[in-house]
Amino acid sequence: MSKIVLYGFDGSTYVRTVRMLLAEKAASYELVPVNVLKGEPREPAHLARHPFGKVPVLDHDGFRVLETSAIAAYLDEVLPGPSFTPDNPKDRARMRMAMSFIDSYGYGALIGVAGFHLFPDFIGGQNEEAKQQAIATSRRVLAELMKLRGGDAHIAGARPSLADLYLAPICFYVGLTSDAEEVFAVDGFAPWWERMQAMPSYQATAPQLG
Ligand SMILES: N[C@@H](CCC(=O)N[C@@H](CS)C(=O)NCC(=O)O)C(=O)O
Known part of the structure; x- marks a missing residue:
């Protein structure tokens, strides 16, 4: 079973985009809290994950993906379930x-x-x-x-x-x-x-x- 870790918090719109996709794919994942309203993305622990201090960040079986468009396209491709990329x-x-x-x-x-x-x-x-x-x-x-x-x-x-x-x-x-x-x-x-x-x-x- 592959392991998906998503860094972010449920209040983030971009994180919710990824969470909606994961829900559509019926994929289980761990959400590691990084609270945007408390400035946590700009703290050293998160800057080590994302150099520009943004969420979401995705780890999939040890492979890290940054930026929502890349994360969503990657997950849409690798996870089974309905596709969210048009076929033409x-x-x-x-x-x-x-x-x-x-x-x-x-x-x-x-x-x-x-x-x-x-x-x-x-x-x-x-x-x-x-x-x-x-x-x-x-x-x-x-x-x-x-x-x-x-x-x-x-x-x-x-x-x-x-x-x-x-x-x-x-x-x-x-x-x-x-x-x-x-x-x-x-x-x-x-x-x-x-x-x-x-x-x-x-x-x-x-x-x-x-
Ligand atoms: N270009 C980034 C933008 C992500 C983004 O703006 N995330 C917001 C939360 S919705 C964030 O991390 N804000 C933290 C901040 O600007 O301090 C992406 O596509 O993932």
Whole structure:
């Protein structure tokens, strides 16, 4: 039996992406706590695992993988169970575009909105102007992601892919705020969000808040 160790904490959206995938694959694993809100990723013990002080970090049978896109692609390939990588080049390109949009433009903006309400210290305090900018950017990113989705049920096709597992955990936090209605008022977002919230792997990985 192969051994999977995941460093991170359940409050991290990127860690939840990997946890959703592991749940979908019915894989057992050990979660070693590294609390982002307490600054633990920046402590020497974790910097030895990840030079830029981020979670998640994955160890699989002694092989270490850093960065969520690499971790998710690796686990999707090596673990049995349903695939979260589309079976054709165009849909794979849509998935990768979406993941890059989220990494490059979406995560910071959406977490900027959520952090304003839920964890202001983590984002450097409550700045109303920064929040308004984050709302505008979040809406642009969600609009582009829903354009990529087009008429499909999920971002890169009929089945959920890694792109969907990337976005849902971030939307979870925005959904807890009074700005959710405005951020989520994007064509095509509501049915996608309903489908994601209904996924058992989404429900099984909800962070323990408070
Ligand atoms: N590029 C990294 C980003 C991961 C990331 O930003 N993780 C956040 C938690 S969701 C983190 O570790 N933050 C710690 C910090 O910035 O101090 C990846 O793809 O894994």
